[in-house]
Amino acid sequence: MINKIDKLKDPLVQEARELSSSKKRIFKNKIQLRGLEQLMWAKYAGLKIESIFISEDQNVDDYSGFSSPTYQTSNGILKKITETNYLIPCVGVAEATPNNDDFDDFVLLLDDVKDHGNIGTIIRTGKAYGINDFITTNDDFDPYIPKTIDASRGTAFKVNFKRYKTPQSAVAFLKEKGYQIVATSPYGKSLQSTVELDKKPIALVIGNESVGVCNEVLEAADHIVQIPMHTGVESLNVGVATGISIYELRLKEVLTMLAEKIISSLGRKVSVTSKLIRRAFDIKLKEISEFSGDQIIFLMVLKRKSQMNEEQIGEQFGYFGDRLEKFISPLYENKLIKKEYEEIEITNAGEDLLAKLWPIHEKTENILLEGLTAEERKNLKSYLEKIQQNCIKIMKYEV
Known part of the structure; x- marks a missing residue:
């Protein structure tokens, strides 16, 4: 209405x-x-x-x-x-979006940047490189001037702004938060592309269009770098310079932090957890059985699927060649599985073993999930299934 x-x-x-x-x-x-x-x-x-x-x-x-x-x-x-x-x-x-102090690992510090169009371009460029936090050295900074909004193509609505009254207070706050301050200057001692970054979050300083980064910030900076330019070109537009700096420092950040990022990555955590779970099952099963957790789980899968070939076993359990032979040989020797043409089936003896070992498997699983509520266990299963489905989506597009 x-x-x-x-x-x-x-x-x-x-x-x-x-x-x-x-x-x-x-x-x-x-x-x-x-x-x-x-x-x-x-x-x-x-x-x-x-x-x-x-x-x-x-x-x-x-x-x-x-x-x-x-x-x-x-x-x-x-x-x-x-x-x-x-x-x-x-x-x-x-x-407007509420301001907050919960910053990401890469932030932009705008040191008295004045031009509204430049500010919008910087915001848009930063957001394109995954930067969500913009800190300013003047408390009258306004990212919502119409020209700034237009130049940012609306990305000004999607990022976080934090204002400080002075350059000193902005830098002091960032240093307290553990950031390394990287400032650009035509007189920087290091080229931006060769600077050795610390293993710390980055605050890239964008200076005023006319005078550049102020002395207070330069004195407090951990790194002062320059963008090399061809003879005859005095300076770059601040928006263009920002894009170059973000690109090069983002690359440096990835290379510097690569080991830490790998260690903390989802894939590695899942891999480590998977190995620990397998080891835990092996320890518990070895108390009463000569078979490993993977072998018992294989029998369970076989019971459900009725038949599997060696290629399917390799894909599901990661055993190929000699490792696959070592994995399934004890099951053949104990007549727990049999081969019909190219398909492997579980035997009656295999089903009997599962019936005996299932309580141990269930008990071990409960030990691993100790401390989780019923709701948390349900959610964990749901989250894992979602991750599996997302992985399957990616694999569907594999060439």
């Missing part, structure tokens, strides 16, 4: 009008959205759009996709809301 507002003094109009000022936007942590494109960006970013004002000339059906209250008003009131002498046919009010 579209309501009408015809008074400039309407409280909703007054609040929207206040947000044409940077000071009010910062104070209220709200945004004035100008035009349908900015409204769409805000919607897709998940922002709460509190109200939308549209011109009487607008087709109301164009706004049916928004759940926010929508008001039709005069062109004159819309111009007053935006404080412009030209008409913007739709204007919105949205809550």
